[in-house]
Amino acid sequence: MNESNIHHSSFIIENLPPKIDSESVTILKQLNRASRALGQLKGEVSKIPNSQILLDTLTLQEAKDSNEIENIVTTDDEMYQASIDETVASVTAKEALNYSKAIKLGLEIVRNKGLLTVNDIKRIQELISPNHPIRKIPGTVLKNPKTQEVVYTPPQHYYEIQSLLDNLERYINVPDFHDIDALIKMPIIHFQFESIHPFLDGNGRTGRLLNILYLVQQGLLDIPVLYLSSYIIKNKSDYYRLLQEVRTKGSWEEWIVWMLKGVELTAKETIVVVNKIKLLMDDYKKEIRSNYSFYSHDLINILFKHPYSKISFLEKELRVHRHTATLYLNELAKAKMLTKVKIGRSNYYINEPLLKILKER
Numbered sequence: 001m002n003e004s005n006i007h008h009s010s011f012i013i014e015n016l017p018p019k020i021d022s023e024s025v026t027i028l029k030q031l032n033r034a035s036r037a038l039g040q041l042k043g044e045v046s047k048i049p050n051s052q053i054l055l056d057t058l059t060l061q062e063a064k065d066s067n068e069i070e071n072i073v074t075t076d077d078e079m080y081q082a083s084i085d086e087t088v089a090s091v092t093a094k095e096a097l098n099y100s101k102a103i104k105l106g107l108e109i110v111r112n113k114g115l116l117t118v119n120d121i122k123r124i125q126e127l128i129s130p131n132h133p134i135r136k137i138p139g140t141v142l143k144n145p146k147t148q149e150v151v152y153t154p155p156q157h158y159y160e161i162q163s164l165l166d167n168l169e170r171y172i173n174v175p176d177f178h179d180i181d182a183l184i185k186m187p188i189i190h191f192q193f194e195s196i197h198p199f200l201d202g203n204g205r206t207g208r209l210l211n212i213l214y215l216v217q218q219g220l221l222d223i224p225v226l227y228l229s230s231y232i233i234k235n236k237s238d239y240y241r242l243l244q245e246v247r248t249k250g251s252w253e254e255w256i257v258w259m260l261k262g263v264e265l266t267a268k269e270t271i272v273v274v275n276k277i278k279l280l281m282d283d284y285k286k287e288i289r290s291n292y293s294f295y296s297h298d299l300i301n302i303l304f305k306h307p308y309s310k311i312s313f314l315e316k317e318l319r320v321h322r323h324t325a326t327l328y329l330n331e332l333a334k335a336k337m338l339t340k341v342k343i344g345r346s347n348y349y350i351n352e353p354l355l356k357i358l359k360e361r
C-alpha cells in the first residue's frame with residue numbers, strides 16, 4: 001500500500017453538516033440556474049393530464065442509466081418489453097425493473113410519510129440489490145474502477161455505520177439541522193451516503209435513487225422524473241474523481257457545483273422529453289378521437305404508459321372483452337399508430353414514436 005493509500009484509508013468520515021462554506025457565490029450562482037430549470041420541469045410535468053403515466057417510461061430511463069454506471073447494461077427495447085412481461089426479461093433488464101420498482105416504493109414512502117428514514121432506505125436498497133444488507137463484517141474497500149487501486153476504505157464497524165446513518169437520517173429529515181437550500185444538501189447527502197457505503201452491494205444505485213427521491217421529498221419535483229444518472233454516466237470519471245477529491249482535497253465547492261450543474265442540464269433535457277411526449281399525446285388524441293368511436297382518455301393513457309402495449313391491458317383497464325380489445329389495437333396498427341409484433345407467443349403493439357423519443361434523449 002503506498003503513502004496515498006494510507007492517507008485515504010485513514011480518512012475519518014465526519015457527521016453532517018460539513019464544516020464548509022456551502023453558500024459561496026459560486027455555489028449560489030449555480031444553485032440559481034439549477035433551481036430555475038428544476039422549477040420549470042416541475043411545471044411542465046404538471047401540465048400533462050394524468051402525469052402519473054410518465055412515471056413508468058421516465059423512471060425506467062433513469063433506472064437504465066443508473067445501472068449502466070455500474071456496467072449493468074440493457075437496451076430500451078428489452079427493458080420496456082420486460083416492464084410489461086417479466087417472464088421475457090434478461091438479467092440486466094430485470095435489474096432495471098428492480099430499480100424502477102425501488103423508485104416507485106421510494107415515491108410511495110415519501111408521499112405517505114414525507115420522510116426518508118434509514119429503514120426506508122434499507123427497504124429501497126433491498127429491492128435494488130436483494131440479500132445484501134448493511135455490512136457487518138469488515139473488509140469493504142473502494143477501488144478505482146480502472147486501476148483497481150484502493151482509493152478509500154469506508155467505515156468498517158457496524159455500530160459506526162449505524163451511527164453515521166442516524167446522523168444522515170437527521171440531516172435528510174430535519175430542515176433546521178442545516179438550514180441551507182435542499183438542492184445544495186442533495187450532493188452533500190450523496191457524498192455522505194457513498195462514503196458510508198453501508199451496504200454489501202447497491203450503494204451506488206441506492207445513493208443515486210436517494211438523490212431524486214430527496215428532490216420529491218423536498219417538494220422540488222412531484223414525480224421522480226429527472227435523468228440525473230444520465231449526466232453522471234456521461235461524466236463518469238468526473239463523478240468518481242470529485243467524490244474522491246472532496247475527501248482528499250476538501251473540494252466540496254467543486255463537487256456541489258458539479259452536481260447542481262447536473263440538475264440544471266438534466267432538468268432542461270427532461271423538459272424537452274416531456275414536451276415531446278406531450279405533443280405526441282395530443283396528436284394521438286386528435287387522431288383517435290376524430291377517427292375512432294372507441295376513443296377514451298383511458299386508452300390514450302394505456303398507449304403512453306408503456307411503449308409496449310398488450311391486449312390484456314385494454315381488457316383490464318377499459319373493461320372490454322378480449323375480442324374488442326384486439327379489434328381496437330389492430331385498428332390502430334392498421335393506421336400505423338402502433339406497430340404489431342409477435343414475440344414468443346404474445347402480440348405486442350409498440351408505440352414507436354414514443355419509444356423513439358425515449359431512446360433519443
Ligand SMILES: Nc1ncnc2c1ncn2[C@@H]1O[C@H](COP(=O)(O)OP(=O)(O)OP(=O)(O)O)[C@@H](O)[C@H]1O
Binds near residue numbers: 069151206243
Ligand atoms: N472515492 C469514492 N468515494 C465515495 N464514493 C465513491 C467513490 N468512488 C465511487 N463511489 C461510489 O460508489 C459507487 C460504486 O460502489 P461499488 O463499486 O461498491 O458498488 P456497489 O456498492 O456494489 O453498488 P452499486 O453496484 O450500485 O454501485 C459509485 O457508483 C459511487 O457512487
